[in-house]
Amino acid sequence: MSRPLSVQLYSVRTESAADRAGTLGRLAAMGYGAVEAFDVTDDAAGLRRITDDLGLDVSGAHVVQVLTGDPGRVFDAVATLGTDLAIVPAGFPHEDFTAYDGLARVAERLNSLAARAGEHGLRLGYHNHWWEIEPRLADHGGRHALEVLAELLDPAVFLEVDTYWAAVGGADVPALLGRLGERVAALHLKDGPGTKDDPNVAVGGGTMPVPEVLDAAPGAWRVVEFDACAGDLFGELQASRAYVSALEAV
Template structure:
């Protein structure tokens, strides 16, 4: 995971779509109908975590965005925020580039280091993401030396503060899991006994990565039933090998959604219990050298096998 750690060194960003409903939908009497319309529309759209095509984005940002728009992706989750810019572009410039292609920016993987973040830096991060129009910023990773009870608790306390700052500008903070959060530490399972327990549910939502949760021996639907409403974002990535639960970040069998063994239709059907608002395809392995072919297979399989 060293490549991902370096990629996220400053922070990462992601985005996907919002549905414009007009002033009529904003009237109090129509709020429930508007919320339902957003939920239904978002649920039937597919987003892409741009980390899936990171090399292509670095080589040709605009050409890469056009390719995924042509495939039918409606939302994007960014993975390229640094120094106040997104993929080297000013927030308004990148936002326009995405929206001109008929897509929306929803989410951003945004790294907050274990040593903490100053409130000034958090405010800068929040303002930049508000300018690009995201609904979510998501903490995507914890470095291996920090995977202990004391560090987890300190980080979560910091993330709650970041969540307050994000909320003030209309952004929901979130956390994206791997498998190591489910490895027992000092008699605790961090994901359940520390993360979900100590994260303020109003300030931090969960972006559940189905591949990593499954590799850790977890059943996503059982998780939704136990913690309803806590999982506003889904990450769909598939695995080609059924294995015993493991907790090292080994990802050699990642494959396109629908090409492996995970039952995404069952997971998707439980979305209301989960509280899901958006789902994103993610392929850490960049299609094993064929990134666009890989994400094309994923969206085609989701539409034909999951949404059907």
């Protein structure tokens, strides 16, 4: 994998709120080479200055705001960050993923937003949680809702697969990634006990089959994330970087 290992800045949201430059500096010092933004409308230019100063790439940006605000303003902020990947991280009713009609509505909205993103030189993606995985559509071969959604999306729309939430939703994650194929442009790597409510642990320290996951999507960005942390956050981030980097070096 030639791209640098990234970390989703939601993981350090509390620390960044207190000292954004110092927090990103700690991530860079650990050896992370990229970050993924999550609040792009909050001083994108300032974040870009920090990442440039630290030599960090921006692997992508989460853009839930496109569902409720002016998409053009949000996409301009993403472009300011220097990435071309704008990722919608949920924001649709959970029940839309339980039936084909709901999936069609989600796909129509994402396809429309993808056209707007293209006007800004960006690609639009969608990031899953457990509720896009857990439903299986009996009239579509019993496949996970996310797989059916992928068929309804314009080919320009990519997926960022949160591998931990996919496992929590009941997926065989390496097999799912294999079926989704080149649609997957990024992976969220996290680990833990495989439950909905418990905190995360360092990647490699929980139930996830991380080597098989990485092998199943060799061309995707690797993005470490903690929704919540069971231990010392920066220590767990360091351990995650060391584990993933060692696997990628093999």
